[in-house]
Every structure is written in C-alpha cells, then in structure tokens.
Amino acid sequence: MDAELFQADLEAKPARLRELSAQLGHLWAGVDTDRPILLLGMGSSHYAGGVVAARLRAAGTPAVAEIASNDLLPRPRPGTLVIAVSASGGSTETLDAVRRLRDADPGGAVTFVALTNRAGSELESSCDVAVPMLAGTELGGVACRSFQHTLATLLALPALAGRTPWPETVGKAAEATEDLLARRDTWLATTAELLLGPHGTHVAAPARRLSSAQQSALMLREGPRLPAVACETGDWSHVDVYLTKTTDYRLLLCGGSRWEPELFRWTKERGSTVVAVGAPAPDAAYTLRYRHDEDDGVRLLTETLVAELLAADAWRRSAATA
Numbered sequence: 007m008d009a010e011l012f013q014a015d016l017e018a019k020p021a022r023l024r025e026l027s028a029q030l031g032h033l034w035a036g037v038d039t040d041r042p043i044l045l046l047g048m049g050s051s052h053y054a055g056g057v058v059a060a061r062l063r064a065a066g067t068p069a070v071a072e073i074a075s076n077d078l079l080p081r082p083r084p085g086t087l088v089i090a091v092s093a094s095g096g097s098t099e100t101l102d103a104v105r106r107l108r109d110a111d112p113g114g115a116v117t118f119v120a121l122t123n124r125a126g127s128e129l130e131s132s133c134d135v136a137v138p139m140l141a142g143t144e145l146g147g148v149a150c151r152s153f154q155h156t157l158a159t160l161l162a163l164p165a166l167a168g169r170t171p172w173p174e175t176v177g178k179a180a181e182a183t184e185d186l187l188a189r190r191d192t193w194l195a196t197t198a199e200l201l202l203g204p205h206g207t208h209v210a211a212p213a214r215r216l217s218s219a220q221q222s223a224l225m226l227r228e229g230p231r232l233p234a235v236a237c238e239t240g241d242w243s244h245v246d247v248y249l250t251k252t253t254d255y256r257l258l259l260c261g262g263s264r265w266e267p268e269l270f271r272w273t274k275e276r277g278s279t280v281v282a283v284g285a286p287a288p289d290a291a292y293t294l295r296y297r298h299d300e301d302d303g304v305r306l307l308t309e310t311l312v313a314e315l316l317a318a319d320a321w322r323r324s325a326a327t328a
C-alpha cells in the first residue's frame with residue numbers, strides 16, 4: 007500500500023465517476039434482477055451491500071446482505087440472485103461463501119453474479135455472470151473508488167432505479183467530489199486538528215448511509231493505521247455516548263439524521279468535539295458543506311472522501327517522518 011498513490015486514486019474519483027455514470031444504465035442489462043437478492047462481501051464490499059440491501063427491502067424487494075465469512079449464511083430459495091461483491095475478485099471468504107452456496111444448490115436454481123473490479127478474477131470464474139464496477143486500478147492498494155463504484159452499481163439495480171435517477175446522481179457526486187477536492191486547503195487542516203484525537207476518531211452516519219461511517223473508519227485504520235470506530239447516528243445515544251464521559255471524544259458526523267438533537271445534547275454537555283459534514287449543525291465545532299449536499303444520494307456517494315483525504319494526509323505525513 008502506498009500513501010501517495012492512495013491520494014492519486016482519490017483525485018481520480020470525479021473522472022472515474024463520470025465514466026461510470028455513462029455506463030450505469032447498461033450494467034445490469036444481461037441479468038434478470040427481478041428476484042430475491044443475497045449480497046455477499048467483506049469489508050467495504052459488505053458495507054456497501056448492507057446499505058443497498060436495506061434500500062431494496064424498503065422498496066419491496068426481498069434482499070439481505072451477509073458478511074461472506076458467516077458460517078450461518080441463509081439458504082437461498084430457488085430463483086435467488088446471489089451477488090458476490092469483491093473489488094479484487096479474490097477475497098478468500100467471499101470465494102468460500104460462493105462455493106458453499108453452490109454446493110448447497112446442486113440443481114443450479116440460484117444465479118451467481120460477480121460484482122468485481124478485476125476482469126478474469128477467480129470470483130468471475132466461480133459465478134455465472136460478471137458485472138464490472140469500472141473503478142479502474144487502485145494503485146494505492148486501498149479500496150476507495152471501488153467502494154463508491156460498488157454502491158453506485160448496486161444502486162442502479164432496476165428495483166431501485168425508479169426511486170432516484172442514479173446516473174444523474176452519480177454525475178452530481180462527481181461535481182461534489184471535485185468541490186471537496188478543490189477546496190481542501192480551506193478545510194483539511196482544521197478538520198484533522200479537530201478529529202484526529204489522542205483516543206482516536208469516531209464516525210457516525212444515519213442507518214440509510216451507515217456504509218459512510220463504516221468506510222470512513224476503515225480508511226483511517228487501513229491507511230495511517232489510526233484508531234477509528236463507526237456508529238449509527240440514532241444508536242449513538244445508546245452506544246458511543248458513554249465514551250464522551252471518559253475519553254477525549256472526537257466525532258465526524260455524516261449529517262442528516264433526525265436523531266441528531268439527542269447526540270448534540272450530550273456532546274455539548276460533555277464538551278466533545280464534533281465536525282459535521284453535509285448538513286447544517288449549529289452545535290458542531292466545524293461544519294463542512296459541499297456542492298449538492300442537500301441530495302441524500304450525493305451524500306451517500308461522496309461523504310467518505312472527507313475521511314479518505316484525512317487518512318491520505320495523515321498517512322503521507324507519517325510515511326515522510328518514518
């Protein structure tokens with residue numbers, strides 16, 4: 007893994023998103039997706055799957071996302087579409103899950119799709135159909151664009167396409183990403199100062215965008231190896247709140263949850279540090295807004311860039327002093 011190349015991967019996001027946006031309407035063309043859906047994956051691939059499965063269920067499609075390492079995978083009913091997500095196409099747990107489900111389906115009543123960023127991968131050859139996520143090679147060795155492209159590709163499933171114009175939203179996310187990148191000199195140092203505390207960084211996001219908190223925390227761990235933990239904004243008052251009493255608590259809040267007033271009641275009372283992204287937050291120490299952030303789809307596809315740039319910057323600085 008390489009900090010400079012990770013940074014370059016992030017800077018290439020807008021161009022790659024625009025390429026994806028142009029293809030998004032065709033990616034699922036050869037697949038019958040009007041069936042129950044089981045999503046499999048590890049790490050960021052599972053984070054993206056979790057949010058998309060929730061959105062599919064809310065739209066009336068039976069869907070579940072399972073971490074591929076689970077010994078208790080559901081037994082798919084005949085006709086189920088299993089979408090195995092792996093950017094590298096080689097995560098051993100995901101390959102194993104596909105193998106287990108295939109063994110449990112000797113009649114071939116289940117269809118397996120490989121959603122991957124690597125053509126010709128082992129995952130592709132173990133599935134019936136391949137759908138490319140078109141993120142380009144991530145030279146830094148960190149799944150950043152591929153996480154975003156996994157989300158966008160899954161959100162373009164026909165069962166969800168009617169709800170949000172995803173190709174257009176992906177185009178707006180490219181503009182939002184450009185905006186954050188172009189103005190980073192105005193916000194990056196301040197947010198780093200506020201968020202990278204002696205006891206690590208916490209990230210919260212609403213359930214409908216929980217993947218943003220999970221992926222943001224992963225980026226801080228995977229690049230600069232900093233302690234970082236994800237939480238759901240409503241659940242925060244039942245989980246993270248306890249740490250505000252005993253630690254130097256620093257929170258990156260992906261904004262827009264109706265449960266924020268309770269969170270701010272505690273963080274104000276206990277003098278915690280909150281940086282809010284993408285929505286008004288009068289009680290935050292700092293609020294970072296960006297182009298199109300009033301659009302929930304744009305937030306979902308864009309907001310992880312904040313932690314990714316924080317991670318890239320901290321990683322480059324630690325690499326320079328090593």
Ligand SMILES: O=P(O)(O)OC[C@H]1O[C@](O)(CO)[C@@H](O)[C@@H]1O
Binds near residue numbers: 091
């Ligand atoms: O999508 P893949 O390639 O299966 O990887 C899963 C996870 O493993 C990692 O590559 C780290 O091992 C993460 O970056 C990623 O989220």
